[in-house]
Amino acid sequence: MTETPNEPTTPLTRRPVFWLIVGAVLLGIAVVVVVVLGMSGGRSPEPSPTTSAPTPTSEAPSTPPSEPPATSDPGTPSAVVIPTDCAGIYTRDWAPELGGLVLNPAWSEDEPLWGSNDRGAITMLEGTAELRCAWVQEAGGGDVGIITNVAGLTPEQQDSMAEYFPGAGFTCYEELEGTRCVIEETTDAGEWGESHFLREGVWIAxxxxxxxxxxxxxxxxxAIFG
Structure with missing residues (x-):
């Protein structure tokens, strides 16, 4: 039996079918790329998250009625001259009417004695008072006495105190060309009170x-205004 020899094999790259398959694959890949690019091109980039929230704004709280602005600068008070010693603020000797009280005894010099018990008034006096006259017990102690401060105020400070006192429980009225604010109470320890007179940049507390x-x-x- 005579065998028929095999025909020579044609290389794959020379076969038309191979290139048809390759072309179809490349075309499919190109279509996919175009579709993907088209879909992503229509989107806007995601915004990056903020690192901090906006700070809310609010008005600063107003000064409470019991707290007038503190001041350590007497500013420029009026031209009225405040006496440099207690003898200059009286027209007469008050000792006989004060039941044996003594004016500024030695022990009182180092004591924080003010012409008010009100916290707001004391705050203002700490920065503006120029004179203190304390009629108290010579030996100290006791529940009888009268203490006066004379302070120099700017017009703004005087207006501030005139507005402050009514809100702090004082009764205010016009007197002797100025404004006077008073308060008085009776307790188990007796009677106590305060008087504050404001005029021309002078405060008598x-x-x-x-x-x-x-x-x-x-x-x-x-004595001060004549």
Whole structure:
């Protein structure tokens, strides 16, 4: 039996069918790429997250009625001259009417004695008071006394105090060409009160306990303003 020899094999790359398959694959890949690019091109980039929230804004709280602005600068008070010693704020000697109280005894010099018990008023006096006159017990202690501060105020400070006192429980009224604000109470320990007189940049602040001679503040006003 005679065998028929095999025909020579044609290389794959020379076969038309191979290139048809390759072309179809490349075309499919190109279509996929175009579709993907078209879909992504229509989207906007995601915004990056913020690193901090906006800070809310609010108005600063107003000063409470019991807290007038503190001041350590007396500013430029009026031209009214405040006496440099207690003798200059009276037109007469008040000792006989004050039941044996002594003016500024030695022990009182180092004590924080103010012409008010009100926290807001003391805050202002700490920066503006130029004179303190304390009628108290010579040996110290006791529940009887009268303490006066004379302070120099700017017009703004005077207006601030005139607006402050009514809100702090004082009764205010016009007197002797100025504004006077008073408060008085009776407790188990007796009577106590305060008188604050404001005029032309001068503040006469007086606190008293169980002694309140008639005309005391009027006399100080007469001595300072004439």
């Amino acid at each position: 007086t606190r008293w306990a169980n002694v309140s001679p008639e005309g005391y503040t009027h006399d100080i006003v007469a």
